[in-house]
Amino acid sequence: QLVECGGGLVQPGGSLRLSCGASEGSLDYKSIAWIRQAPGKERELVAGISINGDLEDYAESVRGRFTISRAYLQMNGLKPEDTGVYYCAASSGYYSMLIGDFSTWGQGTQVTVSS
Secondary structure (H helix, E strand, C coil), X not given: CEXXXXXXXXXXCCCEEEEEEECCCCCCCCEEEEEEECCCCCCEEEEEEXXXXXXXXXXXCCCCCEEECCCEEEEXXXXXXXXXXXXXXXXXXXXXXXXHHCCXXXXXXXXXXXX
């Protein structure tokens, strides 16, 4: 089970940092991804990072604004279209940017970007 924190309400252009931890065990041997669900839209994997942190990638919609590390997702330059529930997910595979490869998920944290 994963636990996310750091969501909230922020104005456009603002920043948030989301954290992800394991309620049991460790994420040391898991690849990690952040997946968001916006109202009325399909789930989108916005960022992923490998077990050793040597590989990372981003969805085009967030590239240049979001930064993933093994411990958090830093979100800068937030836009209203970034609003949604953000989930941390883990996989035993070394690295993936495919939602279906992630079998362990958190409950999600709400991010709302609005003035």
